[in-house]
Amino acid sequence: MAEIRFADNYQDLSQQDGVDAGFQFEFYCERCNDRWRTRFRPYRSGQASGWVSKAAGMFGGVLGGASSALEGMAQAGFNSARDEAFSAAIEEAKSHFHRCGSCFQYVCASCFDSARGMCYHCAPSVNVAIAAARAQGEIQGATEAAMAEGIARGKQRDVRREQQLVCARCATETHGAKFCPECGTPTGVKPVCSACSAEMQPGARFCPECGHRQHQQST
Template sequence: MSNEIYFANNYRDLCEQHGTGAGFQFEFSCWRCHDTWRSAFEPYTSGRVAGWADRVVGSAWGAFGRTGSEATSALGGLVGANWGPAKDAAFQKSIEDAKVHFNRCGRCTNYVCGRCWNAAQGLCLNCAPDTAAEALAAQQRGLNDAVSQRAYETGSAQAASFDTGQRRQLVCPQCSTETHGARFCPGCGHRLAQADHCSSCNAEVPQGAAFCPDCGTRR
């Protein structure tokens, strides 16, 4: 048997070693679209028997005592010893089954599902995209780019009427409402981006200042 490992990165281990649900199952995923396929569940009989024995001895500890505990410990050791080889065999079988549902791209070497496979080229759709789909996507990109350019030109034409020197506040200092550059706050009506002026010299006074920076008059 070959030691080569397939699906090294795109599978998930769903195996359970102990309990009534002990068994082997693996989930494989398409590298491109991430859709998944699960192998058939294969029970691990030894793990189920050990789980059953633990419950029996646990409920009858007084009757069996140390002897029963040693028996279940020995059985548990046997389960652990058999687990690795049994899991490897189950994994190998699931890989062989998964190969029917996935294709390996000859260019990027990734495994993809049938919907992501260009059978005519023997490549995945990332390496060999569908021609009709690419043409439609290119048409849409061309339309979007052209509309974006026209919208940009419209905005550029409107720039002449936009007062770039006007002061604006995007958040009201009184109630913290977003203003979107309006002259008055839509939340409380506070007049925005208007500097205070000194009552004595009419100089501009910074917001929060207690005295006029030009003449020293107290506000």
């Protein structure tokens, strides 16, 4: 048989033996990864071996010798039959895929610029590039406008007022609210030590002045 020239953009789905024995190959575009599969070509020797094996199992191994003989014949002829099927598959695939003159990848018709002889990865469509750039520009412009709006809003916030971010009573995070969302305690009230009345940080378990252990109030 003559030499077989092929690329690596395919998957061999062939099966050597069994009732489903046959040859089938799946090729894919190396740009968009779309798949194209050849029609299934049955491998008769492998199928015959599979059917005889099934029959041998049904009849208690009476046909075991015939099954082994057919299996041996199927194995012996598989490689040459596969090469023949693969050569035919490559010829079929040539009408579905094109080789880029720049990167030498095989791509489908949708990813190939026949006028330039290159894939759209190496020779992008100008119209597509313009549309993509326009979309990126809109995103950038909207982002800049949103940031400007956010800066304007931020300048209106009172950043000098101290905010109590943890409730002094139940230690729940308040996120700057005037009242605790868990127990309703006003957040402006600072906790004090139950023993010496010294001001304490919210959630502190011991007084920093006298060391007295604080008892957390339940909600």
